[in-house]
Amino acid sequence: MPPIARWSLLTKASWSSRSSHCVSTTKSGLIVVYGGELKPRTPVDAAASPQDGVLKGSVHVYDLQGSLTSIHPDATAYRTWKTLAPNLAQDAFLQIPEPRVGASTVIDGESIYLWGGRGGVDMAPLDNAQAGVWRGTLDIPSGVTWERIAAVNEEEVPETRSFHASAILEDKIYIHAGCPASGRLSSLHAFDIASRKWLALASAPEPVRGGTVLAATSLPSAGPVLVRYGGFSGYELPSEPGTIDVYSISNDRWHTTQPAPDPMHGFPGARSVHGFVPFRSRKAFATDAVALLFHGEKDASNLGHAGAGTFWNDVWLLSKNPExxxxxxxxxxxxxxxxxxxxxxxxxxxxxxVWDDAAGDSHVVMHGGLLTSNERSDELWELQID
Incomplete structure (x- = not known):
């Protein structure tokens, strides 16, 4: 029997509806959501006071596996969404990131790192000071404390942008592609958390793109790598069916290859703004699993960002022979x-x-997103493969 995608709807909450947002998971199984939009080009969670709505700088958390039981006596409350407002210093909002869409977050331990995005009245990419890097410390249950992490080599900070890809591997944050003030990019940069230095790396194979995704993992034959699939460059990618790009961290080099197709279904379709995450499982079918691809835009809207195109609802496993x-x-x-x-x-x-449990199985999560109806979803789903 072929493997089956088992989806579980964990919760719905109308206030959480959004797209173009950030979702990350901590090692303890806490889902962390930041930013995004409900109305096109209007960042959510932008209030200046609690009376006006969700404070800017807030994050929303959901406890995927009940890990807060030993930390907080009211842990059952975290099996629904919990909003962590920013802990305000004396200089108040000066030390809090501005509301934004099209940003990205990664998590190192229990700290969330935010970079990029666009905001303000004209929805331009944020300036270097606001684009990041921002580190958010989750203080359960009191709130989130933000700190702007200044690079020691600010002259090497990558061009600000939105709808880029990011990943974290071996204490380095990778920022790739995306949309600057005009056009699109193919560059790759790394930020070393310990040294606070930016490093310019080899640019990826063209075309330039936004809305692409990186899955960070390690291969027995190549060591740590970033795997790229899809994106948008005026049309959905990749142009050649099923093609992936693999960046070798050890030798700063990109490789393009076309995996073998599924015997019955061929290749996954071209797409952007989709899910593509590292994946592992103890189940026999997933012995050589590398990543899981799901959903995403199939055809862009004629109305651009103001409308909704058509979308995939499929799931694909990417595997690799380790030899x-x-x-x-x-x-x-x-x-x-x-x-x-x-x-x-x-x-x-x-x-x-994605969150990996203690047994070594991946739990994939999908929150929000834009639907064909041009409405933003408020659903939180968990995906496991049986």
Missing amino acids: AGITGGWAWNKIENPSSGPVPEGRGWLPGA
């Missing part, structure tokens, strides 16, 4: 949706996130 070189042994396999049971409708303009 093959960096460009060999890759394969796509489509994961079937169940014949009965819940399946989320297609959506895009969302980030994927």
